[in-house]
Structures are given as structure tokens and as C-alpha cells.
Amino acid sequence: MSTVSVVIPCYKYGHFLADCVSSVLDEQDGVDVRVLIIDDASPDDSAKTALKLAAADSRIQVRVHESNKGHIATYNEGLLEWADGDYVALLSADDRLVPGALVRAADLLDAHPEAGFAYGRPLRFQHGGPLPKARTQGTGSVVYPGHWWLERRFREGTGCITSPEVVVRTSLQREVGGYDPELPHAGDIEMWMRLAARADVGYVRGADQAFYRVHGNNMSTTDFGGQLDDLRQRLVAFDSVLAKCADQLPQAEQLADTVHTRLARYALRRAYRAYDRGRTDIVPVDDLVAFAAECRPGFTSLPEYQALYRRRRIGAGLMPYLQPLVWSAVVDRGREWLWWQSWKRRGI
Missing domain, CATH: 3.90.550.10 (Spore Coat Polysaccharide Biosynthesis Protein SpsA; Chain A)
Structure with missing residues (x-):
């Protein structure tokens, strides 16, 4: 036994x-x-x-x-x-x-x-x-x-x-x-x-x-600042594994690039969703973008950043009303690009 x-x-x-x-x-x-x-x-x-x-x-x-x-x-x-x-x-x-x-x-x-x-x-x-x-x-x-x-x-x-x-x-x-x-x-x-x-x-x-x-005493956090802290903790955890287990992980460099990109995309997604939901006053958008930049050089090429850029151009006040018309860059970049071009022609 x-x-x-x-x-x-x-x-x-x-x-x-x-x-x-x-x-x-x-x-x-x-x-x-x-x-x-x-x-x-x-x-x-x-x-x-x-x-x-x-x-x-x-x-x-x-x-x-x-x-x-x-x-x-x-x-x-x-x-x-x-x-x-x-x-x-x-x-x-x-x-x-x-x-x-x-x-x-x-x-x-x-x-x-x-x-x-x-x-x-x-x-x-x-x-x-x-x-x-x-x-x-x-x-x-x-x-x-x-x-x-x-x-x-x-x-x-x-x-x-x-x-x-x-x-x-x-x-x-x-x-x-x-x-x-x-x-x-x-x-x-x-x-x-x-x-x-x-x-x-x-x-x-x-x-x-x-x-x-x-319950309320669980150590996991659900507030918006806590979500950013969660991403930071995850980054440290993944980097820690790569450092401690280098001998067991010959593909460490590839794994690092993979997870850094994924975490940057998570951060940028939370940032642009703040515009969709009218929560830019409580979601730390600038800090999320800074975190994405820390995770991945060239983060501005990610589709989530492009989605954020478009929403910033439209503005936090208008975006919640237009959100139902927006196709997420993650789901369908092509349709959102067409949507953006149509609004751009209208001078927005």
C-alpha cells in the first residue's frame, strides 16, 4: 500500500x-x-x-x-x-x-x-x-x-x-x-x-x-491592478524556471520568446478591452503597455497593439458605443482593418 x-x-x-x-x-x-x-x-x-x-x-x-x-x-x-x-x-x-x-x-x-x-x-x-x-x-x-x-x-x-x-x-x-x-x-x-x-x-x-x-481571502487577485501584478508574477515565474532548469531545457531561448510574446499579448488585450468597456479610468492601460514593452521588443507589431492603437485614435469616450461594431484584432484582423478604414474615411 x-x-x-x-x-x-x-x-x-x-x-x-x-x-x-x-x-x-x-x-x-x-x-x-x-x-x-x-x-x-x-x-x-x-x-x-x-x-x-x-x-x-x-x-x-x-x-x-x-x-x-x-x-x-x-x-x-x-x-x-x-x-x-x-x-x-x-x-x-x-x-x-x-x-x-x-x-x-x-x-x-x-x-x-x-x-x-x-x-x-x-x-x-x-x-x-x-x-x-x-x-x-x-x-x-x-x-x-x-x-x-x-x-x-x-x-x-x-x-x-x-x-x-x-x-x-x-x-x-x-x-x-x-x-x-x-x-x-x-x-x-x-x-x-x-x-x-x-x-x-x-x-x-x-x-x-x-x-x-x-472567497475573499484567496491569494489570487481579481482587481485591475492585481491583474497586472499577476502578469508580472507570471513573467518572473517563467523566467525563474528557465534559469533554474537550464540544464534540462535545451530549447530555453525559444521558450522564453514564446512566453514573453504571450504575456505581452495578454497585457495588450487587457489594455484595449478597457476601451471597449469604458474602464480606462480604472484599468492601468499605460502600465500594461509598459509591461508589454518589457516582455517583448517590437511589441508594436502585435495585433493586440494595433487594436489598442485604433481605439486610442477613436478615444475612450466614444469607443464603448462603437465596440459592438469592432472585430477584435485577435479574432479577425482583416475585418477590423476594413472597419477602421471606413471610420478613418469619415475623418475620425
Whole structure:
């Protein structure tokens, strides 16, 4: 029977702990599981709750920080200092696993020693709302070549994993090291890519693997300034992978050009969409353009920049009224060019 070490970092989430731990210990028949709860000096009763859970189940250990160390240091403490099972999972105290998730991931990794980690589909749910119905019967699995999977992340310029749905081979986790403290908001995607640079990637098909809670305290940002920060963090994360994994990535220069172009296009798209939606007063358009310039010399040749240029010529006040007539440069450059020429002839 495979052994799985589950690290549960907790900061002010004591009221979620019992449900989180139950999803690990009571709903994962078929694997030998141990749990470490690390309370990062929570000001509430999180530590007391954790200790109470540990007193009732010998499979649970607890560490309580006297001072707050932050989430990255807490993650690394559990993953690198404590975990000793065949596999390791990192599960936030406000999330939970789907029944059987650890068994499905462990079975995949047992069958494919070339795979460094396994993940599946997470289910997002709103804080305060009911859990969505989860699929618990898998339809098989697939193992992607690590470099192919990594290249796809660079092409897309974004990740495809939230975090609680991942189970990592412990030996590989120790080989690649811990989360980077320089990447507080993009450390997850950087970690998955570092793992993929050294091993193949398994995916559980058919079944859902974890529940990811969405609420105001999630570290991801949705405000417009936060979206720019997200792009900056992603840029640093991708560049970090290229620097740390240079020996494993002979195509590093090509990957860098690919992701820099993709991130520049994301930034410019957000900039021109601000004109379409009448939000140029709250969207940092100039900063987004500056970011695109930082990412890619010659960014003005990108179709998204041309779309932005046209909208700037029309003006922020008029653009929201004309937006339904505009064809995005990304979707159809030719039709937007014809549209622009027709307005240009009218003296706009």
C-alpha cells in the first residue's frame, strides 16, 4: 500500500480544519495517509483546534509557529523537512479532497514511475455555498511527456492547476527543492514547471480530485491592478524556471520568446478591452503597455497593439458605443482593418 504525506498549512482557518482533515483521513481508503497541520501563528483558535484533532487520531501531527513565517516557509517546512511518504500533497486548510483522490493519484504514480506528479480536475465552490457534486469514478489516466507539458504552459503563458488536486512523488519534490519565496503569488505554477522539467506528468481522467474554496481571502487577485501584478508574477515565474532548469531545457531561448510574446499579448488585450468597456479610468492601460514593452521588443507589431492603437485614435469616450461594431484584432484582423478604414474615411 502506498504511503502519502499530506501537509496542511493553516492560518486563521481553524474553523475549516475538521472538514479538511476528514476529507484526507476518512475518505481515502486504499492508501496509508499521515497528516501534518502547521499553524502559522494564527491569532484565533486554529492551533487549539489542530491539537484537539491530533489528540483524537494518531495519524495527525501538529506544529505551531510562535511567530508568523508566511505561507512559503510553511509549505517548505512540511514538504522538505517532514514528508516521508512515497508521495506528498499540499492542501490548504480551507480546501478539501474528493473521496478517493489520493488513491487515484497514487495508483497512477505507482503504475508510471516516470511520472513525477499527478493531478486532475478541481471543483471550485463559493465560500458559504454547498459543495458541488463530484465525480468519483475515474475513466483512466494519461501520462504526458514532461517537456511537452512544460512547453504547453509556456505557449499558454498560464497554469492549469490550482494546487489541492496535485500529488507529488516525494523523492522528486526533494530533488527540485521547495517553493521560491521570491514568488509569493506564482510559486505554484513555477513549482509544477520545475517538476515537469525533470519528470513526466500524470493526469487523472473522469474523476474530480479536489474542492477549491473561492472567497475573499484567496491569494489570487481579481482587481485591475492585481491583474497586472499577476502578469508580472507570471513573467518572473517563467523566467525563474528557465534559469533554474537550464540544464534540462535545451530549447530555453525559444521558450522564453514564446512566453514573453504571450504575456505581452495578454497585457495588450487587457489594455484595449478597457476601451471597449469604458474602464480606462480604472484599468492601468499605460502600465500594461509598459509591461508589454518589457516582455517583448517590437511589441508594436502585435495585433493586440494595433487594436489598442485604433481605439486610442477613436478615444475612450466614444469607443464603448462603437465596440459592438469592432472585430477584435485577435479574432479577425482583416475585418477590423476594413472597419477602421471606413471610420478613418469619415475623418475620425
